Amino acid sequence: MSAPILTVEHLRCTIAGQQVVEDVSFEVPATGITAVLGRNGAGKTSTLRGIMGLITRAGEVRLAGERIDALPTHKLVQRGIGYVPEDREVFASLSVAENLALAERSQNPRREFVAELFPDLVARRDQAAGTLSGGQQQMVSVARALINDNQLLLVDEPTKGLAPKIVHEVAVALAEAAATVPILLVEQNLEVVRQLADDAIVISAGRVAYVGKAADILDDEALTTQLLGVHAEGAQL
């Protein structure tokens, strides 16, 4: 088994002085998609934001074996972590092309790869991102992370609030992206998790409650009910 791409040890995060992640430790394999699951408010998004340095954090975070927890966010991204935030956070007044251009870090951005994944964005390149539909904004958000060669993607609830057809399109794009880069995926839609994820980490009350194969937890009704509060058959958390 290859070395993990990301190692998180005793991660603790606070927002405005309040502890939102108590003590989280896990590893992300160097290939495939690892899902982060948990009930609402369990600390999934905060864990990703803590790894990114977007909220106050303590503990150790290693990317390909190197400590990155002391780095500011922009340097951490420059080391090769792409981030797709919850709620898309596209720059509304900037065009689609400007949103993508802003994200380009390398000399050879993967424009063709992104254009193939999201042809709709090519047609709308001059449109202000704020005027796009939710699904199209999500494509911009994902495309911003995919346009660079990254070592790891952190993707936070990419299907949240999207119509089923768009959910499918985003899931297909993530599956294709996962062929080139490992992904740590926070996702509420368990059908999407079943479709995409190899491994799963369940966070409960700011701590890791389960680590294992995604299929194992999704197939275990008692476990999903206990840890996620739902049955896994096409459920959303």
Add this chain to the structure above:
Amino acid sequence: MSSLVLTLITGVGLGALYFLVASGLSLIYGLMHVLNFAHGAFLTLAAFIGWRTAQALGTDSWFALVVSVLVGALVGAVFATLTELLLIRPLYERHIEQVLVTVGLSFAAIALFEGIWGSDPITIAGPAWLKQTTAVLGAKIPNVYWVLMLTAGIVLAALVLFLKKTRYGMIIRAGVENRQMVTALGIDVRRAFTLVFAIGGAAAGIGGVLAMHYMTFVSPHLGQTLLIFAFIVTVVGGLGSLAGAAVASVVVAVLQQFANFYLGGTGDFIVVILLAVVLLVRPRGLMGRKVAR
């Protein structure tokens, strides 16, 4: 009719001066959430150095005026850059402390200027044409207003081009919307902070030299007088919106001129009422948008 035209055009001219000061304030707040009370100090120092430059070159020449404006822009930019690097950056994300340090700097700067140049206003001279008038529909418009409008137009066009056509302009526009997401794309947003301070300082410096010609004097308190109206313009236009600052500058100044002329010198009072109405009815200003932090 002529008084209406005179009031309107001088209002637009005064608005041009407000814009030169307010554009930097608005960009700085929009990107960094810093209320920069030291902005008036940038303006005042630029005016004094511009005045000395013009004196050295011959105050009545256009060449001296143009050079003094450029020197003023440079002085404003350097002063603002040093302020950002030495005082604002160490207090990153500590907004109260940042406000306090800019207030302290503004007071200290005024005291320093008084120590160097005295506390009394110093009458200045410029090209004779500035003191002459040009007739428009029967109204005799002091020529200094045309210079203010032309300069503000050039500065606005340059800022728009910079913001629209350059990568740093794009970073600043994106940062005004969502600074944290800019860093999450791997961009060191602090460089944009310094740049925005430099640009704002340069615009204030240009405004300082021209304000000196508009008022025909320079004094250590020149910046403070204008800063109040620039803050009003910035809030009315929408913090962080350059277009808002441009529109609000003209609206505020024209309203102020009309009230001064037709309502017995109540211009300042009316402007404060406008500020209160905007804050109550539309707190994000005419063209401001809700921002993510």
